[in-house]
Amino acid sequence: MDKILTCSLNENFIKNLADFIERDFLDNNADISRLAIVFEGKRPALFLKKVLSKRIGKSFFSPTFFSIDEFIQYTLSKKTHFTKMANLESWHTIYTLARKIAPEVVRGREQFSQFLPWAREISNFVDLLDLEDIQPDSLKNIQASASIGYEIPESINVLLKNIIIMRDAYHELLSKNKSFSRGFIYLSTARAIQEVSFDEFDKVIFSSFFYMYKTEQRIIKHLYDIDKAILFFQGDENRWPILKNTARYFSCSIRPEKKKENNYSLNLYAAFDRHSQVSTARTILEKINKLDSTVIILPDPDSMIPLLSEIGSSAGEFNVSLGYPLKRSLLYSLFEIIVRAQKTRKGREYYTKDYIAALSQPLIKNLKVLSDYSATRVLVHKIEEALLGMENTPISGNLFLKLEDVENDDTLFQLAIETLEHMDIKASVPEMKSVLKQLHLVLFTLWQDITSFHDFALSLETFLDTLVRKSLVGSYPMNLKIMEKLYEIRDELENISFSREDFAKEDIFKIFQEMLENEIISFSGSPLKGLQILGMFETRSLNFENVIIMDGNESQLPKLHIHQPLIPHDIIVSLGLDTIEKEEEIQHYLFERIISLAENVHLIYEENSQKERSRFIEEIIWQRQKKKKAFAIEPIPQVSFSTEVLVTKREIRKTTEMVEFLRRQPYSATRIDTYLRCPLQFYYKYVLGFEEKEKLSEDIEGKEVGIFVHQLLKDLFARFINRKPEINQEFCAKFPEILAEKFETFFSKKKRPDLFMLEKVLYYRLNRFLAFEQASEERRVKKILYLEKRFEEQIKLSGATFDFTYTVDRVDEREDGSVLILDYKTGSDALRPQQTSKLEGMEFKRESIRNHIKSFQLPLYYYFEKKKYQEETLNAALYNLRSLKLSYLYNKKGNEEKLMPICLKALDFILHEIIDPEKTFIADPANERNCKHCPFFYLCR
Numbered sequence: 021m022d023k024i025l026t027c028s029l030n031e032n033f034i035k036n037l038a039d040f041i042e043r044d045f046l047d048n049n050a051d052i053s054r055l056a057i058v059f060e061g062k063r064p065a066l067f068l069k070k071v072l073s074k075r076i077g078k079s080f081f082s083p084t085f086f087s088i089d090e091f092i093q094y095t096l097s098k099k100t101h102f103t104k105m106a107n108l109e110s111w112h113t114i115y116t117l118a119r120k121i122a123p124e125v126v127r128g129r130e131q132f133s134q135f136l137p138w139a140r141e142i143s144n145f146v147d148l149l150d151l152e153d154i155q156p157d158s159l160k161n162i163q164a165s166a167s168i169g170y171e172i173p174e175s176i177n178v179l180l181k182n183i184i185i186m187r188d189a190y191h192e193l194l195s196k197n198k199s200f201s202r203g204f205i206y207l208s209t210a211r212a213i214q215e216v217s218f219d220e221f222d223k224v225i226f227s228s229f230f231y232m233y234k235t236e237q238r239i240i241k242h243l244y245d246i247d248k249a250i251l252f253f254q255g256d257e258n259r260w261p262i263l264k265n266t267a268r269y270f271s272c273s274i275r276p277e278k279k280k281e282n283n284y285s286l287n288l289y290a291a292f293d294r295h296s297q298v299s300t301a302r303t304i305l306e307k308i309n310k311l312d313s314t315v316i317i318l319p320d321p322d323s324m325i326p327l328l329s330e331i332g333s334s335a336g337e338f339n340v341s342l343g344y345p346l347k348r349s350l351l352y353s354l355f356e357i358i359v360r361a362q363k364t365r366k367g368r369e370y371y372t373k374d375y376i377a378a379l380s381q382p383l384i385k386n387l388k389v390l391s392d393y394s395a396t397r398v399l400v401h402k403i404e405e406a407l408l409g410m411e412n413t414p415i416s417g418n419l420f421l422k423l424e425d426v427e428n429d430d431t432l433f434q435l436a437i438e439t440l441e442h443m444d445i446k447a448s449v450p451e452m453k454s455v456l457k458q459l460h461l462v463l464f465t466l467w468q469d470i471t472s473f474h475d476f477a478l479s480l481e482t483f484l485d486t487l488v489r490k491s492l493v494g495s496y497p498m499n500l501k502i503m504e505k506l507y508e509i510r511d512e513l514e515n516i517s518f519s520r521e522d523f524a525k526e527d528i529f530k531i532f533q534e535m536l537e538n539e540i541i542s543f544s545g546s547p548l549k550g551l552q553i554l555g556m557f558e559t560r561s562l563n564f565e566n567v568i569i570m571d572g573n574e575s576q577l578p579k580l581h582i583h584q585p586l587i588p589h590d591i592i593v594s595l596g597l598d599t600i601e602k603e604e605e606i607q608h609y610l611f612e613r614i615i616s617l618a619e620n621v622h623l624i625y626e627e628n629s630q631k632e633r634s635r636f637i638e639e640i641i642w643q644r645q646k647k648k649k650a651f652a653i654e655p656i657p658q659v660s661f662s663t664e665v666l667v668t669k670r671e672i673r674k675t676t677e678m679v680e681f682l683r684r685q686p687y688s689a690t691r692i693d694t695y696l697r698c699p700l701q702f703y704y705k706y707v708l709g710f711e712e713k714e715k716l717s718e719d720i721e722g723k724e725v726g727i728f729v730h731q732l733l734k735d736l737f738a739r740f741i742n743r744k745p746e747i748n749q750e751f752c753a754k755f756p757e758i759l760a761e762k763f764e765t766f767f768s769k770k771k772r773p774d775l776f777m778l779e780k781v782l783y784y785r786l787n788r789f790l791a792f793e794q795a796s797e798e799r800r801v802k803k804i805l806y807l808e809k810r811f812e813e814q815i816k817l818s819g820a821t822f823d824f825t826y827t828v829d830r831v832d833e834r835e836d837g838s839v840l841i842l843d844y845k846t847g848s849d850a851l852r853p854q855q856t857s858k859l860e861g862m863e864f865k866r867e868s869i870r871n872h873i874k875s876f877q878l879p880l881y882y883y884f885e886k887k888k889y890q891e892e893t894l895n896a897a898l899y900n901l902r903s904l905k906l907s908y909l910y911n912k913k914g915n916e917e918k919l920m921p922i923c924l925k926a927l928d929f930i931l932h933e934i935i936d937p938e939k940t941f942i943a944d945p946a947n948e949r950n951c952k953h954c955p956f957f958y959l960c961r
């Protein structure tokens with residue numbers, strides 16, 4: 021029986037291996053359950069099993085399958101008892117040894133959390149020395165040179181001078197604790213292999229191996245020498261230096277018998293960004309019938325989510341198997357928020373911005389604490405609204421807050437309960453309080469008083485248990501994998517030897533975050549059905565008819581880990597550990613292997629100023645050019661999207677319930693004006709009740725200044741109700757004091773250093789306003805009738821009655837006996853109807869009414885106030901506090917008699933259009949400025 025078998029890259033490896041097993045074992049009635057089959061990874065075993073069971077056609081005792089890691093651990097466990105060491109334990113062991121053996125290395129990084137990046141590097145280096153079985157003699161040279169001094173920081177020279185002693189002490193500790201690192205498992209197995217027997221197996225078939233560590237070679241070579249191992253390679257040693265080395269080591273030749281030309285059809289696509297890459301992949305998939313024999317390879321895991329969202333609904337069954345960085349997950353971002361909230365808190369007070377961010381995180385605000393998810397969501401929204409000042413409760417507007425202050429704010433619970441009642445959900449104050457306490461527990465309380473990894477592990481467990489039981493985390497398989505990993509990390513933290521030692525809380529968080537940052541989750545679906553979405557390494561030993569490779573750019577293909585290692589590169593090279601060269605060859609081999617047997621190859625890359633096409637793709641193109649003896653190859657399609665400016669005609673039909681609701685709704689000038697500008701905006705705002713999200717900000721918005729000025733003027737002039745406003749010396753002398761006091765109360769929660777500027781500007785403007793009030797002929801006021809008063813009224817139009825509410829800022833009786841309604845304006849341009857002559861030409865259509873009437877505010881004030889002041893001459897005006905200009909509803913006495921009927925007719929038209937079941941709420945993008953500031957812009961487009 022051959023001990024070395026080789027097939028070429030364009031042969032189906034799994035089929036060839038199955039042929040070999042059939043020919044040399046099954047056909048000879050050998051018991052294949054006495055075979056061990058070792059692959060580099062786990063997935064190929066599933067494919068081989070499927071092929072074997074098809075060929076055997078009945079139930080059978082399967083060979084034993086191993087990945088190489090499993091096989092090495094299995095082998096060592098025959099010799100000694102051990103557990104696999106957790107990374108954190110290994111880093112801490114390195115830290116402890118460095119402090120003892122070479123304290124200079126730790127100088128300036130005395131805390132474990134500070135030394136962690138170094139510990140990780142040193143541990144990786146020692147692991148590599150072990151995997152590659154680097155002998156102490158080779159290290160002695162390094163030590164000797166380090167004593168003279170490499171041109172590197174002295175602390176690294178110190179580390180290198182002590183590397184042998186550090187490595188030995190590390191091994192001694194691992195052996196003593198029976199807790200082994202990966203490198204030490206391989207090294208110990210290589211050292212012990214001669215003493216291990218494999219009587220349970222007739223043969224061990226090492227399948228499709230490419231690069232082998234020195235320890236792997238030693239282990240496999242021993243089994244090969246005692247006739248236990250069969251090595252089945254794919255590829256030609258003349259093409260791949262790695263295979264040449266292996267052939268030399270095993271004194272064999274690795275050359276396939278059959279050689280045939282690659283015959284795949286090559287399709288190249290130049291995309292311009294990730295989005296266009298995934299949409300290209302979708303277009304390619306749409307043309308493929310056999311998705312079962314199709315693979316999409318993602319060298320960059322960041323493409324996974326965009327790809328799944330692009331093809332998720334159209335690709336039918338698919339399986340994802342690739343290493344995905346945990347730090348890209350929703351759970352990681354939740355931990356980031358939790359840690360940030362702990363970092364920014366002052367004593368027991370949390371920074372409101374972080375508090376809101378934590379509560380609003382999707383996994384949290386959808387926790388099912390009561391029987392309905394909505395209870396948590398509504399409560400979180402109410403808290404958010406209160407903190408942003410949209411609802412007025414004891415916690416409103418605070419920049420820092422205590423958890424108990426929120427828990428004791430019953431107004432919040434009442435607000436939430438009222439909203440829930442509208443949704444037919446019953447909840448009580450104690451129940452809502454329990455929801456909030458649960459949220460506070462998982463987001464804040466659990467993490468407040470941690471002093472050890474043991475404490476942290478307990479908190480993490482409670483946190484994860486709560487998410488598993490009460491959140492939607494389980495609805496997504498991807499999250500489940502991440503949860504599984506987090507539970508593993510919890511166990512790791514609980515079981516590390518220093519679990520109960522005291523650590524600063526910040527250090528615990530830092531170490532935990534570092535652990536998560538480097539964690540890769542492997543998604544491994546069932547690979548036997550549907551489209552496969554794989555990382556490059558997950559394709560090992562597999563073949564597909566259609567191969568789509570995305571991210572065909574340098575930096576991803578190959579993806580080389582060129583970081584700044586602690587150990588200088590020339591030292592790594594002198595030890596024969598140059599991983600970069602090997603990594604490139606391994607990835608090149610995987611790339612060439614997967615495309616060689618395919619029928620259709622689709623390579624997608626990005627073409628833009630920041631990205632270069634992969635060297636692997638360049639090579640293919642070059643080979644094709646050579647073959648054709650021409651520089652021209654088939655044109656590469658440039659991916660492009662045709663973009664059309666959407667002529668937005670979004671519209672919403674009215675339901676009967678909507679019409680009923682619209683009839684009963686109270687209206688206001690603002691609502692009517694909103695409808696005038698855009699019916700769809702009116703629908704979002706007043707029918708669906710969507711609100712513009714306020715931002716918690718230390719900045720001061722114009723709206724807030726407006727509210728402040730209105731409140732201040734109300735308070736200042738309240739003393740003059742029913743009498744003449746005397747703006748005399750005494751009043752003017754008191755004004756700065758009143759302004760300062762009110763300013764301090766209103767803006768105290770905004771801790772901005774430049775607040776005094778705003779106060780100065782307001783003082784200047786309002787002083788001018790008071791002077792104008794005192795001196796202007798236009799402002800001869802006999803008495804102030806009322807200030808900031810809200811009214812509820814009704815208006816009957818064409819047989820229908822509509823409820824209205826309105827609030828007037830101020831109504832004056834002037835010295836000439838007339839009455840003037842005033843509406844203060846602090847900012848934007850004020851809108852009032854055009855004069856009668858122009859209104860007379862107005863069409864009764866919403867657009868025309870919008871352009872002529874502009875705003876119903878003054879006509880409505882006039883209409884309602886006229887009922888009270890029937891005998892008096894009445895007018896209404898917008899009073900601009902900046903320009904001190906008054907814009908009157910009508911300019912000439914008598915004009916109102918013509919103007920008001922037109923305005924009322926227009927109002928009648930608009931209100932009846934609003935309740936007309938046949939009229940849709942249509943988007944009106946005519947006013948660009950309105951759309952630009954529209955909070956529903958993205959809903960509408």
Ligand code: SF4
Pocket residue numbers: 698699700701943944945946950951952954955956957960961
């Ligand atoms: S974006 Fe423009 S058209 Fe769309 S709802 Fe808002 S205002 Fe109307």
